[in-house]
Amino acid sequence: MGFPMAHNLLNRYGPSKIVVNDVASEATERFLAEHPGKVVIAKSPAEVAEHSDAIVTMLPTPPLVRGVYLGKNGIAEGMRKGAILIDSSTIDPATSRALADALQPKGATVVDAPVSGGTMGAVNGTLTFMVGGDDEAVFERVKPILQGMGKNIVYCGKHGSGQVAKICNNMLLGITMIGASEAMNLGARLGMDPKLLAGILNTSTGRCWSTDTCNPYPGVMEGVPASRNYDGGFGVSLIAKDLGLAVAAANEAKSTVILGGIAHQIYNQLSTTPGYEKKDFSSVFKWLNDNGKRF
Amino acid sequence: MGFPMAHNLLNRYGPSKIVVNDVASEATERFLAEHPGKVVIAKSPAEVAEHSDAIVTMLPTPPLVRGVYLGKNGIAEGMRKGAILIDSSTIDPATSRALADALQPKGATVVDAPVSGGTMGAVNGTLTFMVGGDDEAVFERVKPILQGMGKNIVYCGKHGSGQVAKICNNMLLGITMIGASEAMNLGARLGMDPKLLAGILNTSTGRCWSTDTCNPYPGVMEGVPASRNYDGGFGVSLIAKDLGLAVAAANEAKSTVILGGIAHQIYNQLSTTPGYEKKDFSSVFKWLNDNGKRF
């Protein structure tokens, strides 16, 4: 994700220079080659921080986020006074809040800004950013930077609220996709034409993104993963990860998530089923209905 | 439902007379009083059939449908040659098909045409009719009659397909409402403003009718059951009934409905929980989150 985001940021937000750091050095070197004179490769997050007024991070897990910000050679060690720190990782709200608690007293402005829209959104610069931070004033300050990489930039409330919005949305998304798959599968097995059924659902109360924008029945819509053998799209492991964050947060908040809990288990199961690991999460349709024909 | 439907049919489709029959005689008498000179009360379904070229039925259960059509003093006994028989009851697809198999060889044209839109849709004449029958030609013949009572008239395929469309839609609806309730509840417990959260869901991939048209969180939308103590709307017993039909049909078709099966149990549980019996199905939000304060 980071590569196309940095590319768009450079072109659209237009900073004079961008300082990059990644454990995958071929990514940073390729980025340097593509943008000569505009890119500096830093040896560590701390070195990025020494040279930057605003930093965007995109990391896969909470411990890595903690490490990059607060660990050895981390951002905190090199941080400038008044730096803006934007973490776009999808992590648990508690870690986002802990980051702000640790770094704002030292003069930084911290926001959590997880994204939705996937790899294609990153490439096309059409990501949605869900932003949690102190107040609307902070939001207005980070917005132009995020507009360099995305299209919808939404203020969600205090620190961690970006994460909350993201996991609530994706939990519901995971549920509706299984529900849509069950409904489409049931209708087709009962003899209905799938396109006709999709048309009816989309103009009725069963309507949802999972029926009208990313229908899981192969051939019902063009250009969606279901119509290209479930390739591309939003991987089963990614939705499983987000549902894991949602269920864990729900448990701490004593908030019952019965369908969320089952959806989590189902995507977990898919993510360990051979052939499904790299597929779009709408492949849950095929899992319900594969009649033994795996990928 | 039958009363307002007959009222609209008379006014909008404009037959010279309408012959009515109901076990609740006060309903037919009140209807007669409201439409003097236009209404004939029949003593039985057979007597309705003797005087009618087209008949619309609206009944609560499959056995009652069978009885009214095929039982003693039923429609079959008095049926005119070429009669159009429209059953708007929500029942299992198999019974709809059985009705057609029994009556079409005797010269009738049978369609199943279950509705969505509830009591308000019946009153306002804005119901959706999902129609199953022989072909498009039959559909075109029944369409003007149904337009007398509804707004969207959709052809769904062969006999029983109207029922299939209805139960698939309502199964998905039942699932999305629980999912929306879990997501709204989780977000609010994690500190997000519910209106803000609803706004984000409604422009993101979690979007569904249950978030953008009938949001279950009290106060997020005006004019929805959630904002009037869950009164009115689509009762928990009705969605429980539809989910029961969906799950039964799925079991016969060997079509797995994991979330559908759980949603069914949850609405069943609500329909026997004191205070919830008459409430809108979005009250599942309160059930998840009542902190002990029942209705």
Added chain:
Amino acid sequence: MGFPMAHNLLNRYGPSKIVVNDVASEATERFLAEHPGKVVIAKSPAEVAEHSDAIVTMLPTPPLVRGVYLGKNGIAEGMRKGAILIDSSTIDPATSRALADALQPKGATVVDAPVSGGTMGAVNGTLTFMVGGDDEAVFERVKPILQGMGKNIVYCGKHGSGQVAKICNNMLLGITMIGASEAMNLGARLGMDPKLLAGILNTSTGRCWSTDTCNPYPGVMEGVPASRNYDGGFGVSLIAKDLGLAVAAANEAKSTVILGGIAHQIYNQLSTTPGYEKKDFSSVFKWLNDNGKRF
């Protein structure tokens, strides 16, 4: 099932003759060949009834039970005064009660007596019979007949109670087997020795038939389906059928069965998954944990 049951009945209960009827005529002919002079083949259930004081039926579905008893050439047509009618089919309690309501007024004594113990129990004469009927006196009259085919003969209450006991037991069985599979799988993946884990469960509060008598983890116990590639035992389609009866009865009784409903869907899913159709229901362990290696 019927063949070994008839065999044991003849040998152990010791009637002078036995009159048999089956749609599979090779079964009745083989039975005649094995027991010369003791067996009469009847052409219909009615003909069986004409020649018998007591009748045992074993059929797969409620409509077949209705047909054999109440249909054309059915038992009711040839029934002797005072005949004892024992239906060992596993069907819904309502059909069992309907049978009694139809036939007892005509002088028969009807009991429902579904079995557990499977094909092996039928062969070895160790079946359990769960008996529903008028009272203990009736139970004492049918008991000697059932002892000809089984070991534990249990009185369960009024008509239909045999079915109720059967479906309640098998619903719980279906749940504990999935639970045992999840627990054994989890422990093993977390590094515990499966035999050690089974030993601990079996002496702790997680103990159940599915851990101590038919453990689903391959190799933990000898002589169980899990240790012979899940062959033999109690097929996934059979438990799926019983769970279907349980869930349907629960829905009519407004009795919530959340885990029962999911277990039903899971076994349904297995029964349509290639390779699993003929396997023991403990193969749900493999389904949870097959790492892509199907049967």
Added chain:
Amino acid sequence: MGFPMAHNLLNRYGPSKIVVNDVASEATERFLAEHPGKVVIAKSPAEVAEHSDAIVTMLPTPPLVRGVYLGKNGIAEGMRKGAILIDSSTIDPATSRALADALQPKGATVVDAPVSGGTMGAVNGTLTFMVGGDDEAVFERVKPILQGMGKNIVYCGKHGSGQVAKICNNMLLGITMIGASEAMNLGARLGMDPKLLAGILNTSTGRCWSTDTCNPYPGVMEGVPASRNYDGGFGVSLIAKDLGLAVAAANEAKSTVILGGIAHQIYNQLSTTPGYEKKDFSSVFKWLNDNGKRF
């Protein structure tokens, strides 16, 4: 739990002295008063460690366990060479392993030894200890100490295995109790005598601890929580906590726990339902069947 465990340890294992520490100082003072001349109150875990060759800890959460062992004034600071450290807390296996990794290189022998048996088991000295540690030799060394407080002392394998055994058992226990409740409720609603049904289940394949030892139907068994308004026993919050640990461990291990996940949500829901917070977990029966009559 700690108080009666220490009491039994003193009486049965028979050390000359016991050094105690608790944040609740009235507990340690009462213990001192009850055992004059045998008890020393320490000001911190470190001080306990300075005076002890073997230490038993019993704490509610992973962070507290970490703090008591590795934090400021923790056991590690005062630890004697060759000390035996027994943690009886129920926590996640990963924390148990981390403790061993941190302290064994410094010369301690660490085991995780979570218990089952509840407060009554602690008082009566009949607890079961599930022990994880280096090998059988270590197990034999800690066994006499644990026999001072319990009855069944079981070796489960390497560090963390005690926790694994505990959470696998309790996950299955949580599932069987809901299953038993659904089955007993269903049978009773279908008209069966609950005692008769329990008797049949207990001699059939549905048999489990939750039917034959702690049946959730009120009045079926004497001396169980169900027969005293669900007071005493194993609280809903405790089983919810254990299921939370199980589901979290399953997610990390990519081990699907569909029924475990739902059971977790159900007990979470109970633990926030007024009246249920302090009740035995078999009160899930009442939750399924309360007909609106809450505690």
